[in-house]
Every structure is written in C-alpha cells, then in structure tokens.
Amino acid sequence: MTRIINALAEVSADYDVLFCDLWGCLHNGVAAYPAAVAALRQFRATGGQVVLLTNAPRPWKYVAAQLDRMGVPKDAWDVIVSSGDAAQDAMFSGAVGRKVWAIAMEKDEGFFTDIPAEHQNAPAIQRVPLDQAEGIVCCGLxxxxxxxxxxxxxxxxxxxxxxxxxxxxxxxxxxxxxEKRLYCAGALAEFYEDLGGTSLYFGKPHAPIYDLARKRLGLAADARILAIGDGIPTDVPGARMQGIDALFVSGGLAFDQFGDDIENPEAAMLEEWLSMRSEDPKYAIGRLR
Structure with missing residues (x-):
C-alpha cells in the first residue's frame, strides 16, 4: 500500500540519489514551485545527489536555460538528463535513417543542430519533406x-x-x-501506433534515459535511488521497471482526482485510483516539498 508523506525529508535519509521529474513536480511550465526547490536543495545539503530526469525533447543545456529563467538555483541539482539527450543519440546513430521528416517547433532546433561530440563524424541528418523521408523524428506538435x-x-x-x-x-x-493542457510527442507516437505504425521511445519509462542518468552521475550499482514524478504512464512504471522506489506527486497531472485539497490527497481515493492503473508506488505526496 502506498504511503502518503507530507515532506520529502520524512524518507530522504534512506536514499543517496533522487531522479526527479520537472514539469508538474519542480515547475508548472511557467514558474518554479518554491517548496520543491527547497526540498531538493535540502537533500543535496545533506550529501544527496539530484538528477533532474525529464522527458523534455531537447538537449539538457536547453532545459538548464529554461530552469534559469524560472529562477531554479543551480545548487538544487547535480545533472540534468533529458529524453532529448537519449533520443538524440539514437537519431544520430541512424535509428530512423539519415533523411527525416521532423515534427518540431522552433524551440526544438537544438535537437537537430547541437551534435553530441561522439557523433561529430557521423553522416549528417537531413530534414526533408515527408515524401522524401526514411523516417520521422517527433519532438512535439x-x-x-x-x-x-x-x-x-x-x-x-x-x-x-x-x-x-x-x-x-x-x-x-x-x-x-x-492552466492550459497541451499534447506532447508521446500523444502523436501513440496515435501513430494506433494507425499501425512503429514508434521508438527513449525517455521515461524506457531504459535508455535511466542508463544515461546513471552514466552521467557515475552511480554505483548499489546506489539507493528514489524516483519522483507525477506521471503514471512514465515516472511510476519507469521506476518499477528499474527496480527503484517511486514517490508519486499526486498534485501534478492528476491533481483533480484525490479530493479538494491538492496538498493532501485523500488516501482512499488515491489507493483506488492507483489500483485501477495497477500501480503501487512506495510513496505519494500532494506537492513535492
């Protein structure tokens, strides 16, 4: 049964590392959550390490710049690992060919132009119209x-x-x-699969992003990791498949499912909701704090 906690500090001593989601946990896309920032800083102050693990479709440095604009201090995290980082590696390795039709916005330009050092000598990726493409790269709508x-x-x-x-x-x-809900690349990938197409994934809940996080932080095999996130299709099953504990932030995407007080989810409602989705994270919290 999932244990509801009031603050990260209640359980943080049991862990060496946090894999913390961003959107819905650390910020809402517009502004950072001060209590969440304080919780991460406190964890690092006691010797813990924080990986900001995000499904953002851009290389990590663009994520860092966004956090800077939101006022998230650099002492709240150690490294950032994005779905964009893991997917970039696959694209430059030729996972969907060298001529691709790109579904992306201007803010995703760095995904294609910032070539990682290990792929500097690889054949170029060309963005072409759909009728000339060997594959599709989707960063969003x-x-x-x-x-x-x-x-x-x-x-x-x-x-x-x-x-x-x-x-x-x-x-x-x-x-x-x-206050506005937007579709992400995963919705297009799922739609493509419904049409009979094949989609390839590299962010949460899939293994490549977790492997990259461990590599960047140089984690030992026995590191005690707690994954924090608000995504039942992504953060919670990703942690389960990695064999690590999860802290579900109920006040994120599913904020309206657990009673009137976002900060304090109703235990019975939470348990029923999780059971219907066949998930059982070790902990839950209304908002990261």
Missing part, C-alpha cells in the same frame, strides 16, 4: 497550443503505409502549461 494528434492523421497514415518508423523524443502524452 508543430503548434501544441492549437493542434491535436487528429490533425496529423493524413500525414501519419501515409507514413505508416510506407513503413516509416517514428522516433519519439518525448514519451509524455500531455503537460499542463500553467
């Missing part, structure tokens, strides 16, 4: 404020008929930007 996956039906039906694979740079389905 062209306009995530107005579009839905249904707007891509004709394009993706054509791609599926040609047998193109879709590399998904962000397995998240949705995020909340302030």
């Amino acid at each position: 062209f306009d995530d404020e107005t579009e839905t996956p249904e707007d891509y039906r004709n394009w993706l039906t054509d791609a599926q008929a040609r047998g193109l694979k879709l590399l998904c740079a962000n397995p998240d389905l949705i995020v909340d930007l302030g």
Whole structure:
C-alpha cells in the first residue's frame, strides 16, 4: 500500500540519489514551485545527489536555460538528463535513417543542430519533406497550443503505409502549461501506433534515459535511488521497471482526482485510483516539498 508523506525529508535519509521529474513536480511550465526547490536543495545539503530526469525533447543545456529563467538555483541539482539527450543519440546513430521528416517547433532546433561530440563524424541528418523521408523524428506538435494528434492523421497514415518508423523524443502524452493542457510527442507516437505504425521511445519509462542518468552521475550499482514524478504512464512504471522506489506527486497531472485539497490527497481515493492503473508506488505526496 502506498504511503502518503507530507515532506520529502520524512524518507530522504534512506536514499543517496533522487531522479526527479520537472514539469508538474519542480515547475508548472511557467514558474518554479518554491517548496520543491527547497526540498531538493535540502537533500543535496545533506550529501544527496539530484538528477533532474525529464522527458523534455531537447538537449539538457536547453532545459538548464529554461530552469534559469524560472529562477531554479543551480545548487538544487547535480545533472540534468533529458529524453532529448537519449533520443538524440539514437537519431544520430541512424535509428530512423539519415533523411527525416521532423515534427518540431522552433524551440526544438537544438535537437537537430547541437551534435553530441561522439557523433561529430557521423553522416549528417537531413530534414526533408515527408515524401522524401526514411523516417520521422517527433519532438512535439508543430503548434501544441492549437493542434491535436487528429490533425496529423493524413500525414501519419501515409507514413505508416510506407513503413516509416517514428522516433519519439518525448514519451509524455500531455503537460499542463500553467492552466492550459497541451499534447506532447508521446500523444502523436501513440496515435501513430494506433494507425499501425512503429514508434521508438527513449525517455521515461524506457531504459535508455535511466542508463544515461546513471552514466552521467557515475552511480554505483548499489546506489539507493528514489524516483519522483507525477506521471503514471512514465515516472511510476519507469521506476518499477528499474527496480527503484517511486514517490508519486499526486498534485501534478492528476491533481483533480484525490479530493479538494491538492496538498493532501485523500488516501482512499488515491489507493483506488492507483489500483485501477495497477500501480503501487512506495510513496505519494500532494506537492513535492
């Protein structure tokens, strides 16, 4: 049974490392949560290490710049590992060919232009129209404020008929930007699979992003890790498949499912909701603090 806690400090002494999600846990896409920042800083002050593990479809340095703009201090984390980092490695390795149709916004430009050092000598990735593509790279929607996956039906039906694979740079389905809910690349990847296509994933809950996090931090095999996140399709099953404990932030994407007080989820409602999804994280908390 999932134990509801009031603060990270109640359990943090049992862990060496946090794998902490960003959107919905540390910020809402517009501003940082001060209590969450304070909790991470306190954990590091006691000798712990923090990996900010995010399904953002951009290389980590762009994530760091966004956090700077939100006022998240650098002493709240040790390293950032993004789905974009793991997916970039796959793209430059040729997972979906060298000529790709890119579904991305201007803010995702670095995914294609910032070539990691280990791939500097690899053949170039060319962005081409769909009818010339060997594969698809999806960082998100062209306009995530107005579009839905249904707007891509004709394009993706054509791609599926040609047998193109879709590399998904962000397995998240949705995020909340302030008060507005937006579709992510994962929603398009799932839609493509519903059409009979093949999608490739590298962010949470899939293994590559966790492997990269361990590598960047140089973690020992016996490191005690706690994964923090609000994503039942991503953060919680990812932790389970990695054999690490999870702290579910109920006040994130599912904030309206556990009673009127976001900070204090109703235990019975939480247990029923998790049971219906066949998940049993070790801990839950209303908001990270």
